[in-house]
Structure formats: C-alpha cells, structure tokens
Amino acid sequence: MNTYLVEHKMLLGVLLGIVFGIVSRLLMLRTDYRQYPTYPHGRIIHISLGVIAAALGAVAVPALYNKDYTAITFLSLAAQQFRDVRKMERETLTKIDELELVSRGSTYIEGIAMVFEGRNYLVIMSALLTSLFAIIWNVYLGIAGGILSLLIVRLLKSGKNIAHICRTEGAEVRVDGPDLFVGDIYIMNVGLRENQEIIRERGMGFILTPYNPNGKVTISNLGQRQAILYDLSTILGIFRDDGEPSLIPMAKLDMKDGRLAIFFLPQDKDMTKALKVINKVPILESAVRMPTEASVNKEAPNNG
Amino acid sequence: MAKIVAVVAVQHEKVGGGAPIFIEPDEKQMQQTAFLLEKILDASAHDLKNGTIIIVNHH
Numbered sequence: 001m002n003t004y005l006v007e008h009k010m011l012l013g014v015l016l017g018i019v020f021g022i023v024s025r026l027l028m029l030r031t032d033y034r035q036y037p038t039y040p041h042g043r044i045i046h047i048s049l050g051v052i053a054a055a056l057g058a059v060a061v062p063a064l065y066n067k068d069y070t071a072i073t074f075l076s077l078a079a080q081q082f083r084d085v086r087k088m089e090r091e092t093l094t095k096i097d098e099l100e101l102v103s104r105g106s107t108y109i110e111g112i113a114m115v116f117e118g119r120n121y122l123v124i125m126s127a128l129l130t131s132l133f134a135i136i137w138n139v140y141l142g143i144a145g146g147i148l149s150l151l152i153v154r155l156l157k158s159g160k161n162i163a164h165i166c167r168t169e170g171a172e173v174r175v176d177g178p179d180l181f182v183g184d185i186y187i188m189n190v191g192l193r194e195n196q197e198i199i200r201e202r203g204m205g206f207i208l209t210p211y212n213p214n215g216k217v218t219i220s221n222l223g224q225r226q227a228i229l230y231d232l233s234t235i236l237g238i239f240r241d242d243g244e245p246s247l248i249p250m251a252k253l254d255m256k257d258g259r260l261a262i263f264f265l266p267q268d269k270d271m272t273k274a275l276k277v278i279n280k281v282p283i284l285e286s287a288v289r290m291p292t293e294a295s296v297n298k299e300a301p302n303n304g
Numbered sequence: 305m306a307k308i309v310a311v312v313a314v315q316h317e318k319v320g321g322g323a324p325i326f327i328e329p330d331e332k333q334m335q336q337t338a339f340l341l342e343k344i345l346d347a348s349a350h351d352l353k354n355g356t357i358i359i360v361n362h363h
Contacts (some may be wrong), residue, residue, distance in 0.1 A: 178351035191349030191357045192339050245348040245362065 005139050010065070012139050014058045017131030020146035021054020022047075024126040024153045028119045033235055036093075036112065046116070049085060053078065053120045057127030061135050078124060086117040101240055102233040102249060107223020111284045122153050162228065163279035165215030166208045166260075170271045173203035173263065183207050185254045185261035195246040202239055204269060206278060208260040213297075214290050216258035221287035225251035228262060231281045236274060237267025309347050310359040312338045319356060331355070 005012065029037070029046055037043050056078045063071030090113040097103045104112075126149040134142025162168065171183035175196045180187045182205030190196050210216040218224055229249045233240075240247045249264040266274065291297055312326045312334050313319045326341070328334040338349045338357040347361040 177353060189350040191351040192342060193335050194339060195349075243343060243346045245346060246342065 009135055009138075010062045013131040013134035013142060014055075014062060016134045016139065016142045016146065017058025017061070017127040018051070018054045020130040020149060021057055021123045021127030022051055023146075024150055025050030025054065025119070025123045027150065028122065028153065028157050049082075049120060050123050053082070053123040054127040057124035058131040060128055061131045065135060075124070079121075082117050082120040085120060086113045089113040089116050100230075101238055101242070102230050103226065104230045105223045105226030107221065107284050107286050108227045108230060110286055111227075111282070114285065119157075122156060125149065126153055159285070160283045161279065162208070162219075162281045162283065165212075165218055165283065166210040168206055168208050168275055168278045170275065171205040171207045171261065173199065173205040175200050175203075180263065182252075182261040182263050185252055185259065187250050187252050187261060187263045190246050192246065198239070198247065199265070202265050202269060204264050204266055204271070204274060206262040206264075206274070208262065208278070210258055210260075212292065214288075214292055217289040217291055218283060218287050219260045220253055220258065221284075221289075224284055224287040225260065225262075227284055227287075228278060228281045229264065232262075232264050232266070232274065232277055235277050236264075236270070239265040239267055306360050306362045308358050309345050309361050310341050311356065312341065312349075312359070313356045315355055318354065323358075 025047065029043065029050070031037060031039055031043065037046050056075065060072060060075060063074075090109055093104065093109040093112060094106070097105075097109065126146070129149040130142050130146035133145030174181040175190070178189045178191055178196070180190050180196075180199060180203075185207070190199060208219055210219055229251060232238075233249060238249065240249075247265055249262070251260055251262045253260055262278070264274075308323045310324045310326065311319050311321075312328060314328055314331060314334055316327050319325050326337050328337055334355070334357060338359065341347075341359050342349045345359055345361070347359045349357050349359055351357050
C-alpha cells in the first residue's frame with residue numbers, strides 16, 4: 001500500500017487536489033432565497049467551472065516539480081477565463097434586473113459577479129495547497145492540507161452584514177395629507193387618496209442608525225440602500241405592480257445625522273421577520289468606505 | 305430629471321404652462337382624474353396642497 005502511494009505520488013496529489021477543489025466549490029455554492037445561481041443549469045455551469053479551476057490548481061505543483069516552469073503561465077489563462085465568468089454573470093444579472101419589480105441595482109450585481117470570480121480563485125488555491133502538501137510530503141498530509149484549505153475558504157466566504165454597522169428599529173409610517181414620513185424622516189409626496197389609504201394600511205417603516213462615521217457613509221450609498229430594498233421585497237414579498245409608481249419602496253437619508261429611513265409595502269407584514277431580514281442584508285464590498293482610516297481624520301482631535 | 309407630464313386642478317387661474325392641464329369641478333373629480341392619469345401615464349401623482357395635482361414622470 002505504502003509503496004503504491006509513493007510510486008503514484010504525482011497522480012494521487014493531483015487527484016486529491018481536484019477532489020478538494022471541487023469540495024470547496026460545492027461548499028461555496030449555495031442557492032438561497034435569491035435563487036441565484038439558478039437551479040439546475042446555473043449550478044451546473046458553476047460546478048463545471050469549479051472542476052476546471054480545481055484541475056488547473058492541482059496540476060500546477062507537479063508541473064513545477066518536473067521543472068516545467070512555463071506551465072505556470074497556464075494559470076494566467078485561468079485568470080482570463082474567470083474574469084469572463086464575472087463578465088458573464090454581470091451581463092446576465094443586468095439583463096434580468098430590468099424586469100424585476102424591485103431591482104437589485106448595479107452595486108449588488110457587481111458584488112455577486114465579484115464573488116463568482118473570487119470563489120473560483122479560492123478553488124484554485126485550495127487545489128494547489130492540497131496537491132502541494134500531498135506531493136512534497138505524503139497523501140495524508142495532503143488530506144490535512146485540504147481540510148485546512150477548506151477552513152480558510154469557509155472563513156473567506158462570508159462577509160459582513162448590516163447588523164455589524166447599524167442598529168435597525170421599526171418606525172411608524174405616517175401619512176400627513178400627501179406627505180409621507182417614516183418616524184420623523186420625510187420620504188415622499190403621495191398625491192392620490194387611494195395610495196395614501198394603501199400606505200396607511202400596509203406600509204412598514206424602519207430606521208437604521210449607524211454606529212460610526214464609516215457605517216454612515218456605507219448606508220448612504222445608493223447601491224447599498226437598493227440592496228436592502230431588494231432583499232426585503234424578495235423575502236417578504238412586495239405589494240406592488242408595474243405601472244404603480246407611487247407604491248415604490250424607498251430609502252431616504254436624514255442628512256443631519258446620517259440615519260436611514262426605509263419605507264416599504266410588504267405582502268407579509270411581519271415586523272420581527274423584517275428586522276431580521278434587514279440585519280442580514282450583506283454589506284456590499286463596493287459600498288464600503290472607511291473615512292476614519294484617512295490620515296486627516298486620524299490626526300483630528302475629536303475623531304468622528 | 306423628473307418631468308411634469310400633466311396637471312390636474314380645480315381652479316383654472318392657478319395653473320398654466322407647457323404640460324396638458326385638466327380642470328375639474330371639485331376635489332373628488334380631481335382625485336379621480338389624477339388616479340386615471342397615474343395609471344395611464346405610468347407616472348406618479350403629487351399633491352401640491354393648493355388644489356393642484358401634478359403627474360410626474362420620474363423615469
């Protein structure tokens with residue numbers, strides 16, 4: 001048995017790398033409430049690409065071992081390939097977005113597309129690490145390396161969510177003549193009595209209070225706000241149809257103190273669920289700003 | 305930029321200008337016309353609180 005393992009070290013290393021690469025892709029491929037990637041074909045596409053990524057990562061080590069240094073340029077081909085994946089995802093989602101009742105917004109789409117590209121690189125890394133361990137030492141250490149890489153992948157997979165940067169509370173929706181308020185924040189002017197009635201009956205309001213200046217800038221980002229509205233309307237359903245511009249969900253900022261008011265008409269008017277949904281909205285990488293990290297703010301006497 | 309696509313009013317002398325103007329005898333009729341225009345034009349109705357409703361296209 002042992003002689004077999006030693007004799008076929010390269011082959012076993014590559015196979016092990018591929019297996020762990022695929023496992024890590026499967027681990028990172030979740031079709032949740034957003035139903036994206038779509039089932040089944042969207043998933044098939046991504047699993048297949050994951051297999052390719054795993055194979056690319058796994059063969060890099062034996063290629064180097066055999067002093068075949070030019071083989072490493074193969075990885076650049078992979079990078080090109082996965083940039084195309086990102087482009088493909090972006091284009092598809094942008095097209096689909098045009099026909100959504102509440103759109104995702106381009107920041108959310110860019111975030112999703114980025115995740116697809118990034119996860120393929122994580123697969124390459126995982127396969128590379130596994131095959132490296134298996135070939136340099138032995139198969140058992142290869143398995144250990146693989147498990148380690150899966151842990152790293154798990155750690156890198158999840159981002160932060162709204163609950164990390166601000167406190168969310170339910171707020172009263174007030175219709176004062178044509179003026180619509182959530183708490184004390186003005187949202188919009190609703191001209192028709194019919195719509196005012198609907199809003200009075202079904203409207204839900206929330207106020208998000210950021211913990212610090214960084215959170216303030218992040219939730220003021222229009223893409224981040226659209227992401228919150230999109231998640232709310234996907235999970236709780238939206239009371240709206242095409243050609244009803246007054247019933248649009250909205251997020252408005254209190255410019256004085258940076259609080260964000262959200263107005264929304266759900267199908268399922270359940271405050272506890274809604275607060276949970278908002279708290280779990282992912283923070284979009286492209287919306288994050290860190291003004292407190294700037295040198296001018298760090299040196300200032302009363303920072304933030 | 306948002307564009308006013310129609311104006312519905314009860315007092316003729318209060319309105320004028322480029323957009324189509326609909327004069328209605330009372331507040332109730334004004335609401336009804338505004339409702340229809342909102343659906344037909346796919347634009348939102350906003351109340352100026354002076355007996356005038358404007359239909360605005362925000363797209």
